[in-house]
Amino acid sequence: MKKIDSKLFINMFEGGCKFIAVNCDYMNELNVFPVPDGDTGTNMKITTTSAIENVKANITDQSNLYDITKLLARQLLMNARGNSGVIFSQIFRGFFDPIKEDTKEIDINLFIECLIAAKEKAYKSISNPVEGTILTIIRVVSEEVVKKTYNNTLELLENVTKIALDALKKTPNMLPSLKEAKVVDSGGYGLCKFFEGMLQVLSGKETLDDQEIKQASSEIKDISTNSKTTFITNPSRFEISEEGFGYCCEFIIQLNFKTTETQKAKVKWVKNIFEQELLEHGDSLIIVNDAEIVKVHVHSLYPYKIFEIGQKYGEFLKIKVDNMTKQFLDNHPEISPKELFKKFRMTNDIKIVATVPTESLAQYYDSQFNINNTIITEMIGNPSTNDLLTGIKTANSTNIIIVTDDSNIILSAEQAAILYKDKANVQIARCKNTMESIFACTVFNPNISVFDNIKEINKIIKKSFTGLLSTSVKTAQFGDVLVEKGDFIGIVDKKIILAEKNSEIGVISLIKKLVSRIRKPKIVYIVYGLDVTTREIRNIEKFVNESYGIKCKNIKGDQKLYKYFVGVQ
Template identity: 30%
Template sequence: MEKLILIKDAMTSAVNNLYNNYPHIDKLNVFPVPDGDTGTNMNLTATNGYNDVKDIEFKTIGEFLNVFARGLIMGARGNSGVIFSQIVKGLAKGMNDATELSAAEWKKGFAESKIIAYRAVMKPVEGTILTVIREVAEQSDLLPDDMDIKEFWNKIISIANQTLENTPNLLQALKDVGVVDSGAYGLVKFLEGMNSVIQLNEIIAKTDKLEINEGGNIEMEIEAEFGYCTEGIVMLNQEWIDKLQTSAIKDQLQIYGNTSIVVVIDEDILKVHTHALSPGQVLMFLQQYGDFKTIKVDNMNLQADKQVKGTEGSSWQETTTIKLERRLNNEYATIAVVSSPEMKKYFEKELGIDIAIDGGSKMNPSTNDFLKAIEDVDAKTVYLMPNNGNVLLAAKQAEKEETKSKIIVIPTKTIQQGMTAALSFDPSATTVKNTKAITSAIKNVVSFQVSQAAKDSVVNQIKIKKDQQMAIVDGKIVGTANDIGILFEKQLSRFITNKTEIITIFIGQDASAKSVSQLRKFLDENFDVEYEIIEGGQKVYSFIIAVE
């Protein structure tokens, strides 16, 4: 019983320490826009696992770790969360029969963690969270099995920190901006939380004062970022249990041209994380192995705000249950996701969207937010416009869970595409014609954005200096300049042609009056084109510009 209390206390301390540090982990992002969410993903992943074990009494160490690991897998968020869940799964497998928390048992756990974590990733990259668990496993294996447990764990923390500090030497993207890997940092903080209990028998408490970090939701991976961040959990059909191999999933996703592939099979569940140009293709492929599990896809930004800071007015809710009886009084309705109250007003009042969901600066509303909006519009057919690649899965999950309205998800991945989709919607047309017309129209809009670099970096072979203005087109940095006027002249001009009919400009919170004047002057003096300027109120991006 004493050992069970110790392992449970150690994991409690580890989860709390990860929570205390997750805003800082978010900031350790190699992408120069201040918008990382590795810490958020790891924190929510760990919290989900902890919630499954905190109020339950267990008979063995292995039983506790297995339930904890299963909870992590089911709640894993993003690439970092999935890999993290596999590290804990390895601990559970390696220590399944442990009766003591000895150095020998921990060595078995770390060895399995390394194997299972590397197996989950299509293309393991060194200088990441994988390197930390590999070094911990390999170097701890050289230590005596009967080593004093406190001395052993001091050595583990030393190994982990030394490996963390070395990550920039293994990964040029980290070295370019002078940071350590965010996922690796998160794992070290998790291990340090455990060590507090092992050394001092003290559980690290959750802090009330967290580091503040605001930003959008573009996650820069080691591989080239593109398309949609797509995740799914499949409850395997009986015929596939113990027969399906992760290699079969990885190989097919690679054939599709996907990147950032992480595949996990745990007994009767299949969990996949990948970046895809065609997420529908991925989901259709996965569905042959079983049914997608009905899970709650939370708004990570709003949920974290509510859990961490107790933010008033948060739209995140605990339940997905639709309580009101609906009669579907309307033939059709439209729902779009936006990133500010000003945009919400514009989309609803000017573009005719029935409900615009304000997803905040991270543009990450939950499935619950979609379901609530679907309930409110009370229509037979509802068109959902995610307006961000990271929101697509939540929209698709809402489509799956909704049982009364017919849901059509339009694959808009930018605010600009969402605006074009709204303008292209024809209430008199059939759903087939509308879907075809809108999908075609959004291909003709250039999504141009301007943001200020938060750090020095090198992205897509473009050298970026802190505080430079960056031109971002369809999520990809295409150029930089010290002066925003020069950025307009050299970058925005590339996308304005004699076929351009109109330019719509959303002005963000950080846009100065001078920069707005520079943009007006640039357009007036160089192009015979109609343009509209709107107070967008968005964070992170000083200008969001649609060129049509």
């Protein structure tokens, strides 16, 4: 089977929907987040089955592949429920983008192009993408599927399903809540099941009954706890942040539409402005738009404020509101409202929310500074305002310091602080790189005020000198420094100050330049990235000890972009 026509594709899509529906209850059990927006399995089942039913009712024998996929994209968006449903709708909206009006069949190359487009659309559509979720599955599939050649679409989809399953098994290592509950991500599981359902149809097995479909899930269930009672008693089922209280609000508006002639003209819709308005009253925000249709998912304590914002720009096509606190208490009769609210009452203790490039550095911050509210940036890129707001709320304190590790994050951090100013005193430690961030955390003192901590952080940054060693991607002249592609370049204050062919020579040269700026250096810090050898680290440490008679502190960072972060005090 080398090509997939419109009829076969509809059958494959329906097969994917059936696999989700049959595994719905198990997906609900996997959902370790107790409140956010109902149950993942239920949401994905309603999203997919409603969409396919509407499409089948509205197509004819003359409907081509383009017509069918456009209708599917719209129906998925209109029927999307919860985070998982919305993200699933965006994955397949992207998947359908490469299919054009004259496309009659999906061949191997087009299928791969669709998978890549699915990843791109999903990540662009979500304001705060989180790794270890359904997003990770489609990202890994899009990256890995191109590494092989295929004889037919069946072979291709077999590999897609395998890649997705392998990625799913790794999700507990990406999200602490999954690891603690010993489960894989529920939304990612749903996407894997969908691919399996498509594969079953493509391979000619269209008559599987429900029990056979459930048995096909045994490989994943072997690595997951499969007792709902276990989840209820597991501590991670009780780890909800403030965003777990209040209401899950979802609505769809048609922009510039009025229900009566006498209504005021609608405000021109600009996504960034719309997003900021909603974040003033909520979180866990997802916004997707398709032409004149905008779908919103957001959590808020004040749903009427959310709907007032939406109605400024258009009129509602659908509205859904769920009381998340009530849902949680209904599912946990052993917990009283008083106990719930007491557990999540905000503390006055000063908490740090730090952006870090890697999981290894997040673990270092936890072990060395007792800072566990970290946002890992290599997974998501520069965090959005929404990402930072989520980090602030997770800290659950009225006194918070955001420690950035990149100057490009500072504006988003400032915006998050403004949005949260009525709930907490949020201050920014404006660190421009990872080494400055580490220095900031070394002087943090929970026994003095937020403002005094900021003063001490600013002092240590002013007294320290930091630099970065990276690899050049082009040949160019930077002042007196000639850089060739592949050279290791030393960067200080965003200026290239040296270029070397060897990374060890490069980092030693960078250390020399930084040490020369301090009259009496006391210590050299290096954070080393991926693929740095133990021998190289020892040589650098020996150079610092013998040349300056001071200690060289080595930290395993595992960062990809920069070979080394260097700091001297």
